[in-house]
Amino acid sequence: MKRNKTMIAAFALPASILFVAIFVYPVIRTVFMSFFSIQEITDSFSSWVFNGIDNYKSLMGNALYRTSWINLLKIFFLGGVITLGVSLLMAAILKSGVKLKGFWQAVIYMPNIISAVAMATMWIQYVFNSTYGFLHNFFKAIGLESLANIQWLSPDMKFTALLVSYCFGTIGHYMLIWLSGMERISPDIYEASSIDGASKVQQFFYVTMPLLRGIFKTNLTMWAISCSGFFIWSKLFSPITADTSTIVPMIYMYEKLFGAANTDSVTRDAGSAAAIGVMLCIFVVVMFFVVNKTIKDDDIEM
Amino acid sequence: MAKKKSSQGLNMRGQLKLAPGYLVLATWVSFTFVVLFWVVGASLSTTGDIFRGTIFDFSTGLHFENYSRAWIGSNVSVYFANSLVYAVISCTLLIVLCAPFAYVLVRHRFPGSTLLKTGLAAASGVPIIMVIIPLYMIIARAGLLKDEMTNRIVLITLFVGTKVPYTTIFLQPYFDSVSRAYEEAASIDGCHPIRAFWQIVFPMAQGGLITVTIFNFINIWNEYFLSLLFVNSEKLRPVALGLFSMINGMQFSGDWSGLFASVMIVFAPTFLIYIFLSKYIIGGLTGGVKG
Numbered sequence: 001m002k003r004n005k006t007m008i009a010a011f012a013l014p015a016s017i018l019f020v021a022i023f024v025y026p027v028i029r030t031v032f033m034s035f036f037s038i039q040e041i042t043d044s045f046s047s048w049v050f051n052g053i054d055n056y057k058s059l060m061g062n063a064l065y066r067t068s069w070i071n072l073l074k075i076f077f078l079g080g081v082i083t084l085g086v087s088l089l090m091a092a093i094l095k096s097g098v099k100l101k102g103f104w105q106a107v108i109y110m111p112n113i114i115s116a117v118a119m120a121t122m123w124i125q126y127v128f129n130s131t132y133g134f135l136h137n138f139f140k141a142i143g144l145e146s147l148a149n150i151q152w153l154s155p156d157m158k159f160t161a162l163l164v165s166y167c168f169g170t171i172g173h174y175m176l177i178w179l180s181g182m183e184r185i186s187p188d189i190y191e192a193s194s195i196d197g198a199s200k201v202q203q204f205f206y207v208t209m210p211l212l213r214g215i216f217k218t219n220l221t222m223w224a225i226s227c228s229g230f231f232i233w234s235k236l237f238s239p240i241t242a243d244t245s246t247i248v249p250m251i252y253m254y255e256k257l258f259g260a261a262n263t264d265s266v267t268r269d270a271g272s273a274a275a276i277g278v279m280l281c282i283f284v285v286v287m288f289f290v291v292n293k294t295i296k297d298d299d300i301e302m
Numbered sequence: 303m304a305k306k307k308s309s310q311g312l313n314m315r316g317q318l319k320l321a322p323g324y325l326v327l328a329t330w331v332s333f334t335f336v337v338l339f340w341v342v343g344a345s346l347s348t349t350g351d352i353f354r355g356t357i358f359d360f361s362t363g364l365h366f367e368n369y370s371r372a373w374i375g376s377n378v379s380v381y382f383a384n385s386l387v388y389a390v391i392s393c394t395l396l397i398v399l400c401a402p403f404a405y406v407l408v409r410h411r412f413p414g415s416t417l418l419k420t421g422l423a424a425a426s427g428v429p430i431i432m433v434i435i436p437l438y439m440i441i442a443r444a445g446l447l448k449d450e451m452t453n454r455i456v457l458i459t460l461f462v463g464t465k466v467p468y469t470t471i472f473l474q475p476y477f478d479s480v481s482r483a484y485e486e487a488a489s490i491d492g493c494h495p496i497r498a499f500w501q502i503v504f505p506m507a508q509g510g511l512i513t514v515t516i517f518n519f520i521n522i523w524n525e526y527f528l529s530l531l532f533v534n535s536e537k538l539r540p541v542a543l544g545l546f547s548m549i550n551g552m553q554f555s556g557d558w559s560g561l562f563a564s565v566m567i568v569f570a571p572t573f574l575i576y577i578f579l580s581k582y583i584i585g586g587l588t589g590g591v592k593g
Contacts, residue, residue: 007495008412011402015466016418018399022463023425026433033435041435042442090330093323097316106580107331113572113583115524117542118565121549122341125561132355134337173587180588200319221427228429232526232542239550253431254530257438270435277431284427 033274041257041270048271055275065276068247072283075163075248076227083167084219087174088212092204094175095182105179109172116169120236123165128152153237159245162237170226174219181215182208217295224287228280249276345369345562352558368563376557378564380537381544386571387454388540389522392461393515396469399462401511404473405499409482425467433464434531447534457532461522469514472586476510477503513586516579520572541568 034055036048059065090108094101111119127134130151139148152161185208193203231250237243242251256273340357346364347357372378406412407419437460446452480503488498504511526542533539539547545568552561576583 003495004410007499008406008410010496011406011499012412012415012418015399015403015470016414018459018463019418019421019425019466022437022460023428023433023467024421026436027428029436030432041439044443090326093320093326096320096323098320098323098327099317104327104331105584106576107334108327109580109584110334110573110576113520113576115526115542115545115568115572117524117526117545117549118568121545121561121565122337125549125558126340126344127337132352134340137355176584176587183588225427225429229431229527236546236549239546250429250431257435270439273431274435277429277435280429281432284429288427 030274030277033271034278036271038270038274039268041273043270051271055269055272056279059272059275059279064244064247065249065252067244068249068252071159071246072227072230072248074159075166075230076224079163079167079227080220080223082163083170083174084216084223086167087171087219088178090171090175091178091182092208094179095208096200105172105176109176111169112173114169116232117236119169120165120233123161124153124236127165128161155243155245158237158243162233162246166233174223177219177222178212178215181212185211213295217291220291220295221288224284224291228284249280252276341562341565344559345566347559349556349558352562365559368559369567371557372560372564372567376548376560376564377536377544378541378548378567381539381541382567384538385523385540385542388458388461388525389519391458392465392522393518395458395462396465396518397511397515400466400469400473400514401477401504401507402499403466404470405477405503407470408474408478422467422470426471430464430527434528438531441532447532450535450538453532453534453538457529457538460528460532461525464528465518465521469518472514472517473507473510476507480506509582512579513582516575516582517586520575523572 033048035050035052037051037055038048094105098104126132130136130149130153133152135150135152136148139145139150151157189207189211190203193207198206229250230248231254234242234246234248234251237246242255253273253276256269256276258268343357344352345368346366347360347368348362348365351357351359351361373382407415441447441456446456484502484506485495485498488502489495493501523540524542525540526546529540529543530546533543536547545564548561548564552558
């Protein structure tokens, strides 16, 4: 037994220490910091000024910050409907008995392994380009001049462009998770329902969907987590100065921390940056509880 | 014979019914291929041809020098080497740290083990911004970003540290499925449990170890946010950050064909991994999630 104790200590300690140092301690400290006014991120503790919930109040009073949350919620709800909906559709198609299933799913998942910077560059510099871009040439070729002339990267369209290109890349991931759930549903249920005369479409709505509630919960939670960390795509769509149409809380936090090109709109303040982190964390926690309270899956045997 | 024929006929009709599905898949996949094909074309073309929309004419031949210009002139070789070093070292450390960690967490109960398990699960939902502010504060105040070597160590430590929860959670079911009989037999033969783990249990979780390493490698290769904050000099930039700075410089240099060549260089390693190892990637995703 003593040998086991040595092993447990030797195996658990290094990773636990790293985990505490890089997760536990910083999380607690961030919550603590969010109640202080801290000018420079490197300021020592003695120069911090306690100001209660003022950081939260002044953030909520800032129009640009509120815009960043509206954008995030738009990404969460609109993007969520698009991503989870389309990925479910794709999974259903793959499950319906098409040939070359492995090939289709591999290609659809592929964007997930590519660097987001490279992916976004392909979209911004090629697909959305207004002179030689894919959408421009495609709509021109089929004679839809009005669609061909859409300026995808103009302030009006930028958010749509951002949302479409971001969702396109993530759909493959959610599709695979849906598919893994579908594959766990017993073929007997489908057989029984088709003997009872259910069509493929009816089977999808009355058999597959109800049995996928657990997967739906997983996907929705993962979607909330990935939305809370939304950063790179927004940065790439407006690389120098944050645009009101694409700004998200993480971008705003980055500017709070290190200053921005448009310095007049955002003043540097590490305490407020910490408060933004806490608010994003609360967003994830709230979504987690909402998802778990509203979707019940415990009564279903798979 | 006759039976086989009729089932084939049914199959044909069945496939015909799936036509709308095929149409959706084909459209989606064609779009992906058109974009990739165009970027490959643009990377071998000239900036002039890109803007004239005549990249596939190759009127002046294939411009492989775009790649050498990007590789050397735009420092992509430096970024590439950095990312490779960061990814390889981090992935190795993650396995060395997390494999034994995951193993003791599934096999033994010890003071704090339940708390650690809960903590790891909770950490996978914590936005990265919740941890970086205090870490930046401590690291910058200690002056660790001023020296190249310490800056590299900081980066690798952060890549490893932030991936500990994911890697450990991922590996747990793989170690759980290894039968305890092996360790018991080893212990009867007088083998120390530490040795029994590395020599007997560790190799048996091979599938999980390979899969999680592939995911970690791809994630660290593509990593952007931590590098943006913690990389203090151009010489230490990984590919994603290097590519981003190139894009920002593009309005001054105007070298679009070079940009697309750089995109291809950044894209190539993870793409090659995917071509050869997609079985692990797709298997790891579809097998690892509980409904």
